[in-house]
Amino acid sequence: MPRLLLMENAASAVAREVLLVADRHVGEIVIICGEGDNGGDGFAIARHLCVAGRSVRVATIGEPRGDAARTMANIARAMGLPVTAFTPLEPPRAPGIVVDALLGTGCDRSVVGRHREAIEWMNGCGAPIVSVDLPSGIDADSGQPHGCAVRAALTVTFVAPKAGFKAAARWLGAVVVAGIGAPAPR
Numbered sequence: 001m002p003r004l005l006l007m008e009n010a011a012s013a014v015a016r017e018v019l020l021v022a023d024r025h026v027g028e029i030v031i032i033c034g035e036g037d038n039g040g041d042g043f044a045i046a047r048h049l050c051v052a053g054r055s056v057r058v059a060t061i062g063e064p065r066g067d068a069a070r071t072m073a074n075i076a077r078a079m080g081l082p083v084t085a086f087t088p089l090e091p092p093r094a095p096g097i098v099v100d101a102l103l104g105t106g107c108d109r110s111v112v113g114r115h116r117e118a119i120e121w122m123n124g125c126g127a128p129i130v131s132v133d134l135p136s137g138i139d140a141d142s143g144q145p146h147g148c149a150v151r152a153a154l155t156v157t158f159v160a161p162k163a164g165f166k167a168a169a170r171w172l173g174a175v176v177v178a179g180i181g182a183p184a185p186r
Helices: 003-022 037-051 067-078 113-124
Strands: 029-033 056-060 083-085 097-101 129-132 154-158 174-178
Touching: 003 037, 003 067, 003 097, 003 129, 003 154, 003 174, 029 037, 037 056, 037 067, 037 097, 037 129, 067 083
Parallel strands: 029 056, 029 097, 056 083, 097 129, 129 154, 154 174
Antiparallel strands: none
């Protein structure tokens, strides 16, 4: 299946869950996007939430690297969604909800620099965090953090729980497994 289609399906599934959380929290939805496919999901989630009438803001750590993620970022920007670079000196205003689309399943080394600053900001902002696929900083296989990790209130994961979810329980919050059109592993 094309990566762009999987990304769109993932974003739609996460947006549905964020809207359920948003019904209980007032304020802007801030989406923290990284450079990979997880960030591409975040840009597409922002679009879905905007179309649903929610106030959204995207804060980025770098520019999308892959074609699908770049396409989602370009669509969000063409819609006029507010997109700014995340900086620790001027983090986003206090949000009602944060969507963690920073690091995905490929996180395999210690989280440092701006990524670490973004995770620390998310954990300290006081808003519920919805993580895309798994909390940023968590190793999908071992469930252990790579130095630091997001503490999510809700994790929307795709196709099936990750191998490390049992060990990562204290970072996951509630878990929703969403289908994205790809078959589950055997």
